[in-house]
Amino acid sequence: MELIRESDFRKEIKTAPRPGYLFFGEEDYLKAFAVHTAEETLCPDSTYAFFNVMKLDALDFTPSRLLDALMPMPMMTERKLVLLTGLNFNTMRPNELDELCGALAALAQYDYNVLIVKAAADCLDPGYLPKRPSSTLNKLAQHLTPVQFEAPPPAKLSAWVKKHFAHNGVAVSAPFCVQMIDYCGRNMYQLANEIDKLSFYMLSHGRTEPTETDLHLVCTPVTEYDAFAFANAVMEGRQQTALDILADYRFRRVEPLMILGDVIRVFCDMESIYAMQADGATAQEIASALKLHEYRVGLYQKSLRQAQQGRLRHALDACIAADAALKLSPQGYTALEKLICSI
Numbered sequence: 128m129e130l131i132r133e134s135d136f137r138k139e140i141k142t143a144p145r146p147g148y149l150f151f152g153e154e155d156y157l158k159a160f161a162v163h164t165a166e167e168t169l170c171p172d173s174t175y176a177f178f179n180v181m182k183l184d185a186l187d188f189t190p191s192r193l194l195d196a197l198m199p200m201p202m203m204t205e206r207k208l209v210l211l212t213g214l215n216f217n218t219m220r221p222n223e224l225d226e227l228c229g230a231l232a233a234l235a236q237y238d239y240n241v242l243i244v245k246a247a248a249d250c251l252d253p254g255y256l257p258k259r260p261s262s263t264l265n266k267l268a269q270h271l272t273p274v275q276f277e278a279p280p281p282a283k284l285s286a287w288v289k290k291h292f293a294h295n296g297v298a299v300s301a302p303f304c305v306q307m308i309d310y311c312g313r314n315m316y317q318l319a320n321e322i323d324k325l326s327f328y329m330l331s332h333g334r335t336e337p338t339e340t341d342l343h344l345v346c347t348p349v350t351e352y353d354a355f356a357f358a359n360a361v362m363e364g365r366q367q368t369a370l371d372i373l374a375d376y377r378f379r380r381v382e383p384l385m386i387l388g389d390v391i392r393v394f395c396d397m398e399s400i401y402a403m404q405a406d407g408a409t410a411q412e413i414a415s416a417l418k419l420h421e422y423r424v425g426l427y428q429k430s431l432r433q434a435q436q437g438r439l440r441h442a443l444d445a446c447i448a449a450d451a452a453l454k455l456s457p458q459g460y461t462a463l464e465k466l467i468c469s470i
Contacts, residue, residue: 128260128268133157136274140165140241144206145272146234147242151251151264152276156315158245161274162210169208169241178202185213190230197230197237209242216251216263217385224266231270244271249381252388255395257418279315280420284308288318295326297335306339312349321346354389355423358397359430361390361470362442369467373460383459387450387466394443397427401439404428445470 131139136148144165150158170179181196188211201207216224234242244267254261256275264273279287285304292299299307311321328345329337357376360369376386396417403413410428414421431439449466452458458465 128265128273130257130260130268130273130275133161133274133276136161137164140168144169144241146238146240147231147244147271149264149267149271149273150243150245150276151253151273153248153278154276154315155248156319157276157279161276162243162245165208165241165243169206170204172203175202175204179204179207181207181209183209183211185215188214190226193227193230194233197233197240197242201239206239206241209240210245211242212245214244214246214250216246216267217249217382219263224263228266228270231267234270242271249385252385255392278313280422281305281308284313284315284318287315288322291319291322292326295323295330297326297329297337299337303337303339303342307342307346310342310348311346314349317349354386354393355426357386358390358393358442361446361467362394362430362434362438364438364470366467370464373463373467377460383463384450384453386463387446387453391443391446391450393427394439394446397431397439398443400424400427401431404431442470 139145140161150161152158166176166180170176178199179201181199183192183196193209193211196209199207214227219227231242234240251263252261253264253275260268267273278284285301285308288304288307289299289301292304307321307325308318311318325337325341325345329335329341357369357372360366360372373386396419399417400413403416408416410421410424413419414424417424445466449462452462452465
């Protein structure tokens with residue numbers, strides 16, 4: 128299976144686009160930006176957008192409607208864009224996935240299209256990339272080129288914050304960008320909104336350089352929970368923190384199996400890091416071998432240093448037992464609550 132990155136897609140769409148792409152991964156903001164780039168590139172004249180940009184949502188989607196969108200020829204341009212959004216591949220039944228793939232197979236007949244299927248962050252389990260992609264991703268990759276949108280590492284995200292402020296006519300320092308990410312979170316949609324809010328506040332007061340006081344006055348702090356935070360709380364026995372994170376997952380209606388799968392993936396990565404650093408591997412070597420950012424490897428190593436000996440293995444065994452319980456009976460979030468309280 129060939130897997131490409133966001134930067135690869137941006138180059139291809141301007142030179143030699145492929146018939147179909149599957150957008151997946153953590154960062155939905157970058158997916159939206161990539162779709163916008165595709166629209167501007169394939170349909171530079173907005174007059175013909177009605178004919179050359181076809182959009183289907185999950186509420187409207189059927190395989191026959193996708194075929195109806197693929198069939199018409201583009202007008203006054205070489206290719207047209209067809210965008211399919213809103214599908215949840217984690218809840219899709221096998222026959223529904225097969226019907227979708229049957230429609231995708233028709234792409235070869237209509238080579239004047241560029242089809243983008245955009246999956247939201249929590250709507251497609253990619254498996255363990257790059258070596259062990261999920262069966263769903265493997266099946267879709269037979270018809271679409273997978274494009275992975277990873278959350279940017281801290282340095283890259285900080286540079287993006289600085290550029291976004293500059294676009295609004297506001298100057299900020301690198302340390303201020305770090306402060307803003309710490310305060311407002313790493314979600315790029317959230318950051319974009321808070322940057323715009325702070326920028327307009329500063330300009331309305333005749334100033335162009337915000338301070339930390341301005342940041343706390345205008346912007347909204349955010350508490351972000353992710354698989355690493357949950358896994359760390361479970362491994363360290365911080366039951367109340369883990370239960371709070373689980374409550375947040377429940378509020379956002381994240382499927383229990385998805386939560387547990389992400390946590391097990393974190394523990395497996397930590398187990399690999401523990402073994403590699405015991406053999407003398409550096410953080411850079413570990414990051415390269417496991418395809419992880421060095422920043423995340425550093426977080427995992429710090430967590431491993433603070434954990435009691437044998438705690439990681441015990442937590443991983445408990446997760447595997449919870450996984451079996453979830454698959455054998457419909458315990459839902461109760462199985463995860465039992466997991467938290469058993470360690």
